[in-house]
Amino acid sequence: MAQTQKLAVVGAGLVGKRHIAAIGQVPGVELVAVVEPGPCDQTVPVYPDLDALFAAKDVDGVILSTPTLLHVQGAMACVERGIPVLIEKPLAASADDAEGLVRAAATIGVPILVGHHRRHNPIIQKTAELIKEGAIGKVRAAQVTCWFYKPDDYFDLASWRKKAGAGPISVNLVHDVDLMRHFLGEVVTVQAQMAPSMRGFENEDLAAAVLRFESGAVCTITVSDSVVSPWSWELTSREYPIYPATNESCYLIGGSEGALSIPDMRLWQHEGGTSWWNPIKATAMPVSSSDPLINQIAHFEDVIRGRANPLVTGEEGLKTLRVVEAIQIAAQTQTTIHLGNKAAKSVVVVDKISDIL
Template identity: 60%
Template structure:
């Protein structure tokens, strides 16, 4: 392999361009090709100084890639990743890994059989905030986790939907588009979800999907979580507006996650650890300690990690199987909201 890991991107839209910027900021990686049939994609590739192929297959066959990033529409993820696996090319697949957990699991099994690494772009796990929170939990500073709460509320303007009408269609509501990020971090922090019970309300703007939903998550550990999402609610309580991760969003000093255990509670991303003086006791004084955390771009961190996986020096932090299990929970929330009943989440794969 050359001094730089040769990477390609399929789909040079908003997310694809962010990946291109992240690759440019990573010393061990170099963007050498793009696959995008659109005129905008060609123009963006020209601006980046890389060759633009009209199809992923042509890029995989001609560009001599060490790895490929799939930033194409979700419906293409599984087929495109299968094409990469067939050529022995490691793939970083944008979230969600696919539109169906069953189809995505077939992809994961094919990649495992071929020995080709798959990563899923749940980039929040690469944020130093998430790493610090995970460390606090793993060290047992909260005791036994018993309750989890996640809030994902914001107001998307009409222009957001008008510029991309597919966002008004079934399956493109905030459960699948936004909540998938929060579900993935809840799994990362608190373990597997074994059942969900959810409800959702139709879009007030008349779109063919929901604009608010909430779910109760039952964790394998016995902990219970509540999670809610709305793209029609003015609020400072979302990862986008509390983490400072992406500068296009205004930053607030609030938190959007709360995790409570038998010894303490943690709010994220402000990283305040709450404990009682002495033994846990609601009649005893309680105080917060603000924990130290680093700051770096999670997308750049994710590219660095992808390079290390391609080189065989690290195992995927968010493997294909991890992506499937997060998608299972999101599917369960959607089904439960439709049926208004509890839905069990089967455990797929090993580990």
């Protein structure tokens, strides 16, 4: 029988507690420690920082669910010790910092995973499969809506959420950008707008972007944490029971032969030929249901044991972060941002939007 893999969670906030709960649902792993400088009600040993953890415990893997500014420092401490690490999204506070981490991990040969957990959701896996199989033909367009209203106490519980760089572009939209890359390929240009926080915080609370992909597909994407709406992944996917569920969809993906609405998984196609004169009907696509955070922990175990390669590698997290940065820069500078080959590195030059209208 394989030895149980010992895991530690760094940061016991909202997301950290979800990881802790997920670990308890996966055979073959166990939580042996938590790192949390503040009060913590966990039954396992709690340490104030990573140095104290590593001095006291041998662990097989670490999950980092700290504020974004601490991701690289914490991940490097794990990588330097040869310990596989699962890092919550976004990978780092900046793409340049993330690039250094990814390079170091590759050089040392330590796997890093990025917590874009939605890729572990069967709904997302089924969508990617349908697109790859050509169920909607050549993908031409996508529309993403990420609107919700975060209450004031969400920000009061963690003051870093009010700071510049911690707005919904980096905290929330990063998930949706990652999935559009997963479905549609690499982004080549970005245009964007954003608005300052109505609550008076340092960050934005509303943004919109237009992404163009190497394939020629175009995606429009909007996010706000100050809009009352049923159209967000949280409220439509039934992924996390704490959110009230709606029967709406938040992603629409259109192709030359059909369209998909997600997460209700309806495939729309014309009968008797692709023409707006012909009847169009929806077919519900069968899909299984399971908790992506539990699936992600099971996958992390497989990576630690050498049975699998990371589903969302550090390089993938870096590419998504490059696009998120491009959205922020495009909104701030009112320029079109061109991304380098395969979105590996952004090239911030080009045209003022006013010059191309």
